[in-house]
Amino acid sequence: MTVGGLSVGLDTAAAPKRGKRASPWTYALFAVAALAVISLVRVTTGATDLTSAGTVQAALTAAVPLAMAALAGLWAERAGVVNIGLEGMMVLGTFGAGYAGYQWGPWAGVVFGLFLGVVGGLLHAVATVTFGVDHIISGVAINLLAPGAALFMSKLYFTDAPGGGARQSPPIGDAPKVTVPGFADLMGTIEDKHWFLLSDLAGVLRGLTTQISVLTLLAAALIIGTGWLLWRSAFGLRLRSCGEAPAAAESLGVNVYKYKYLAVTASGAFAGLGGAFFAVSSGQFREGQTGGRGFIGLAAMIFGNWRPGGLATGAGLFGYTDAMSLRGSDAVHALLLLLGIALLVVAVTQYRSGHHVLSGFAAAIGVLFGWWFFASDEVPPELVGAAPYVVTLLVLTLAAQRLRPPKLAGEPYRRGQSG
Amino acid sequence: GCGAKNNDTGSGGGTPTSGAPAAGLKIGLAYDIGGRGDQSFNDSAARGLDKAKTEFGLDVKELEATAGETEAQKEDRLRQLVEGGYTTVVAVGFAYAEAIGKVAKDSPEVKFAIIDDFTDGVDTGANIANLTFAEQEGSFLVGVAAALKSKTGNVGFVGGVNTPLIQKFEVGYTAGVKAVKADATVQVKYLTQPPDFTGFNDPAKGETAAKGMFDAGADVVYAAAGGSGNGVFKTAKANSKWGIGVDSDQYNQPALAEVKDVIITSMIKEVDVAVYDFISSVKNGSFKAGQKVYDLKAGGIDYATSGGKIDDIKAKIDEYKAKIVSGEIKVADKK
């Protein structure tokens, strides 16, 4: 049996519509409108953390490893290989970063983390491509193997290291951070005025220009680079064709195995990088520190419809709500109001496009959130942390689902089977 | 041999009889999740064990726990120690409460100790010593320090995982802060909820939470979050704010060397002392079953002064300390 496909019931749920892709202006307009609503909520609730530079910075830090994991998933799935072993490969990356990082600096850590990720990717490639093993099984095995191996090695190498321990590496130096001089201060001044919209915009901009880790910039470059490479280059076309129609690719002389190997190895590299980024920005390797981020990354990839921009959005949304819930509960309380308003907006648009049941559903939850907001002073602290998960689910539920996974992702492929 | 530092987890390396000490005392120690080398709670217990070992020359066996395991596996661990002839057994952490109760009943000749738990009828018996700590008292003192050091009247508390044990730290800390400045703000954040125990292991989360507190006006944050505290100190340093350590004198922890100048004090929980005391009590025949509370008075809880950042307010803190010791101030351990 193969569980690789794992898409039962999806194609009947909502038939994909292929509309025109929205122009950048539409997106920009949408972003401004969203910011205006957030700003309005910020003004009424006084929860400045909704759009503060600190939240944006923390969101970026949280989003980067997720985005890397999602990117790793993207590479593999675009070539037709489902990689649920992301979590394991990330763990290898964190260990690698710890091992090399404390000895030779953060960059060595990044490189070695990437390298160990590649090892994990290769293992997955051998199992899935050469041996045709079910992709899920191989991924689960890697998720079992990697944490065990990392802890095993950690005990071996870190126990005696100065400042290290059986379960953590000695400290790793941080990667350099950059700030846009002048601009950030100017934005800070505007942000502190708490003007409607302007201050919020300034807060976001300041967050994006202050103390940005070079690793974050590298991650952004990798996301953009991936988009370019996969959709604009010959290499990318060939790689994607392996996930869409490997038989066709093979019949045109594309070496499908080679591209699958490359893609899965790259996937391992990105996952390892995600782990390494995480360890370096945390200042050390600690056993178990990934805490399921590989799975969240996978979710971000699906959320993002197997596209770089989409997965960045997914990771960003998750990072934003996660940062908010970790930074304080005020903002999460304000989030209730924001969600309420957003749901009512969705209800109206859905009603106008004829989806009355969905509209009613959205309106009901929206009212519920609104009521919760007005009836309480805070979200119970035990529940605050659930915000990123609930928000992700809600967004997925209400956004129209037009998922287009690579057609043959998860299907085993054997050379010479085409025709 | 019995060197100063014992790095190997199973010190006997599979040959438990080698180097059996003349004293004949065989000590088994079962760690909580994290085990030796966690630079926190377990390590503290290990230090006590090491000290006893160098002084008394003991035969030692250390075993550790796995995340997500069941009570039966904990029980099995203790029984394996007993079966291996380890007649003195220390269980580190409240998770062993049920298990130790059962094993102790079956092995009356073995002396047991459990750290951090004293549940009536569960882990009590004629051969169990319950070594518990008044974390709230130490936390009260660092709360006092935080309030005195804070210029903004706004301080923070970062707890690793939201469990009753860590809540004790929070409650004591808040009480200490309020004792100095009744109108001070205490921001509280737990990094994860059980059974997600990664909150003790996630410096990134610690950093985000602390940064949020600093942004919201705090200038001192108490990190009762195990390894996640590293992130708290890191961001304290980056923002020129202060942090307070936990469990041991974190100022002197090698792993924190780079950020130690922001650690103004630490709440010290002398698990090592408790372990050492227990072992020596067994050795010299003065073992006593039942609860032994390590509090300020008993010297099992204290605050650290390394680095000299609180020299200016030490007198004030010691005043409170004296009041707690004398019983004039009673620090609650629950909200």
Add this chain to the structure above:
Amino acid sequence: MRKLTPRSVLLGLAAPVGALVFAAVVSAIILAVTGHAPTDAVDAMARAAERPRTLVNAVNSATYYYLAAVAVAIGFRMKLFNIGVDGQYRLAALLSAALAGAAFMEQLPSFLRITVTIVVAMLVGAAWAGLAALLKVTRGVSEVISTIMLNAVATYLVSYLNRPERLAVSTAGSNNIGTPKITEGGQVAGFTVEGSSSKLFGLIFLAAAVGVLYWFVLSRTRFGFELKATGLSESAAVASGVNVKKMVVLSMLLSGAVAGLVGMPQLLGSSYSYSLDFPAGLGFIGIAVALLGRNHPIGMAIAALLWGFLANTANSFDTSGIPREIVDIMQGVIVLSVVVAYELVRRYRVRAEQHAVGGALGRTKTLEEVSS
């Protein structure tokens, strides 16, 4: 399901045995390279295998691993990936523990009380899984994402409810917190095993019954047939009159109901309350066990026992000075090598099958034999 011939039996055994040997060799190499004696590991395992307590613990662990595996397998059978077993069973265990421990339950006769506890656990598990199913069939949300998210949400919900002011009681002197202890009438008695301090879970029969039921429903009923058909080809199932959305909801509910059972053996046979140290992460082990056992009721039982044994030898490794992490490594290697071995055997089988078909078609003739 296939006919048993000596050859097919041999082929069936070749894969798992070969894989286990391979996994053992890999583990031995890892140990040897890192300066541990592999023979010590063998020793430790042998000693564990002789200790009745370890064996009982292994079987007990296998009990809930098996339930988790069945829960996962129900989804897998129709290509639904229920990663959410973990959250489902934890939420179910908490709520049913709170109910079973409640004072008013004392009035019920023991059997009824236990039954109510178990049924509530199943309902909670099913409801939590049903959320994912609902999102999928109404909004097309991939169950992979929704169950990952719902696992986390369950964690927060559980810790919200597990408070003294809500479902929990706090005991003086204890640093643990959990639901009120279930009194004797609500407990399921275990079986004493000679030489073991642990008792065999009474609910092992529940696991066995679930296994039999799983086998029966999947291979003997119309529902099971439709489930399998949907998993093999959704489009063919639709054309054959299977209501796929209904199947998604039903199988997810069933999977969740079985997931709700995962915590029961431990809760009613040993812990008697849901507290901070209630075992977590069983849902993920269930995925591995289901995959290793190839969703087959007996295969999963064997896999669960193997898993349980390995998990319970960790202490023995530790005692012998072998890093306990080798258990995780062994488990991972076993999963990988078992599936690789199965794949190789499968390829061999397909070739043999085609050969047989080719023979039946009479296409093996050469040119000389085909007179023009």
Add this chain to the structure above:
Amino acid sequence: MSTEPPAAVELTGITKRFPGVIANSDVNITVRAGTVHAIVGENGAGKSTLMKILYGMQPPDEGTIAVNGAPVSFGSPADAIRAGIGMVHQHFMLADNLTVLENVVLGSEPRKGVALDFAAARAKIRDISDAYGLGVHPDRLVDDLGVGERQRVEILKVLYRGARVLILDEPTAVLVPQEVDELFGNLRELKAEGLTILFISHKLDEVLSVADDITVIRRGTTVASVSPSDVTARELAELMVGSALPVPELRDSTVTAKPVLTVKNLTVTGADGRLVLDDISFTIHAGEVLGIAGVEGNGQAELVEALMGIHAPNAGRVTLGDRAGNQRDITRASTRHRREAGMGYIPEDRHRQGVLLEASLWENRVLGHQTRPPNNRGPLLDRKGAKADTRRIVSEYDVRTPSIEVNASALSGGNQQKLIVGREMSGRPVVLLASHPTRGVDVGAQAAIWDHIRRARAQELAVLLISADLDELIGMSDTLAVILRGRFVAEYDPRTVTPEQLGSAMTGAGKEG
């Protein structure tokens, strides 16, 4: 002018064995440069295998290949492409989620540095498309294309690579006559430019009209090399199969006055809101075969799916009469209820809708009939009953298989199809929806399937027949309707209509002409 140029392709002594099957055995073919060389043979004769060997997709076990007189050895299609060989496969080799441009340039991308040079690619595709009148738009998604367009994209793929030798494996199977004519026009043009074409087809009249040379393959080996001027279609057929070709025909009419399937004003909109079925009405009576002709993608699939209850119609009414003549409105009934009420279904894509490849034959027999005896007893499966009935189907319908326990994937497509037909007939349906029931099935099986349909029709079965094979449609139908863009545009009497007339109606040319 005196010396003969070297042969474009020379295959010598090619042998290829698969487990249990010898697909090619000592095949020798010489293809003259600048000709159209046809290869004919029944299903499974080994034509595709031979072409795949020539195209480097599979290595031969024995034998040699020479291109333009030079011996070559191909490790992969890339080598063959480099040697100037291009192949259009029997089954489309296209990635649906990619654009035409992406599909075409894949593997031979024009580059600007590392980047794919989209502008250059677009220009080149336009040029080729214009030069041969292919009418292909580079930026459309392949998913949106109809079969004919896809076929042209496949040809464009080959031309794009500058192939001098074109292999076309059954390119006409899915085309209507007019499209076939267009294709042949293109081929002649290509030939005029000096290209060599290897052309595979079952349709002998086509072969005779376009080919310069013909090679006949039987059971994996070459049995004859003939010139089209020397043979008739009959002779060619006998060379192919050793006997005359079966002809689809219904002898006498069995049409009764009893309406079985009545469809009124059926309207269906697609996912994008376009009308895919527009106000369709018809009635099929007991013992009647209604044939529907149409270019693929004009609503046939939607019609069948709406009738089977797989997709709900937006408007209209469907009524089904049982054997006793009671009429029942089934417009809103589920697929299962329709099947239970006596609808049988032979889907057009057997792998997608007809069989479970990874399940045993007897489980495949249960599929779609899981709620009826002999497959069930209440909610339980009746495994014994199902197996016994599977054995009956295997013997009655001549399904070639060693056992009913093997997976359906181990059967050839023809045998899978026979199993499906046997299964659908076993439900004693009152109406059968048959989509391309003999597509890709060899002549023997084809005849058998026609025979079964004829026999059931004599016992008052109503049949909705959809087929791309116009001979089959004309021969097997009592009534013929033509569907175009979701509407019935014409009705013909199959006794008088010609394939050409049908063809023009199918493409909409009928209106003008």
